[in-house]
Amino acid sequence: MAENEKPVPDDTRELDARSLRGLAHPLRMRLLDALREYGPATASQLADRLGESSGATSYHLRQLATYGFVVEDRERGKGRERWWKSAQRGIRMGVDELLRDADPSVRGAMSTMLYELATTHGQDLSTWLGSWREWPEEWRRAWDISDWTVRLTPELAAELRDKVHELIQSYREKEVGQDAENSARFRIHLHAFPRDED
Template identity: 65%
Template sequence: MTESPEPHVRQLDARSLRGLAHPLRIRLLDALRFGGPATASQLAAKLGESSGATSYHLRQLAEYGFVEDAPDRGKGRERWWKAAQRGLRFDDALLTDPDPAVRGAADLYLHEVATTQTRDVSTWLGNRGTWPEEWSRVWDMSSWTLRLTPEQTRELVGKMHELLDTYRDRASDEDLPGAEQVRIHTHAFPIRTE
């Protein structure tokens, strides 16, 4: 496994990507990363899957080091799982790997990430009325179209990531009154207008 410059963030490589590149595995990992430890049965109910399917895919995720046992949870025969890392880092080189299976896994992974982000926004839009009023005044769904070079785009993305990193330590205080998990999605890609 390649080391990431950020602690608790895993750099995806060709081997680990093949172990993750399945729609249910990505959803299971997200459920554990953002919802905390759970059993296969709990995850099955949450995701609308069979417990047999979630059990199988959790074992596969464990084999590739994405999830691990949560021994401080559960009693008796219940097996609790937790995410092994806080985040994942995708290397664009995977998209041009000489192995077509790796390129296919990279494409599948990116499409699943995009689907998850779309699902997140749709869920927020459908449920925003159930949140306290102060959350209804602070959410954002902006779209900007700028004319940039690849270098300027790289600089812009880097600055956005640096800004978000300044909030990482501030956001880690779980006892902060009114604090909730907030998903931040960024997208930067060229478009053709003709």
């Protein structure tokens, strides 16, 4: 591990070239995201949620299992009914390394994954904007859409990113249970990148 590199939390999967190839497919990314956000489900339940065929979700769940992203939830289901759950809580990517990989298929997989993430983030925000009036007043006061521009060095930018990640992680440790009154899944997107002077 490099001197300035942070350790990977136990509940986080660090992508390498092989695992990236197993995940960098739009439906697989959506399946994994749904399992992480909504909990264990069957291929049929996921097909209904995502508007896909159960054959497609079943196939891609098996592929995700091959690469260790999902596992069978053996505590659920009866008979032939297979329930799936995420094997980890999060993913960490060495984006720069994977985008510079000597193998063009790795670079392509990383690009696919990044563009799919950007699309998903946009869809999540659009869904919120289309439904915010349906939420209680407390939630309508708690959301945010902001942007800032600050002049930083790469070192300061990395420091800022790391501090934001640490702050969000501290709230993961405060998470309330699903039965907590007036609780909801709270989605956080972070986009941070340099801008050209022009």
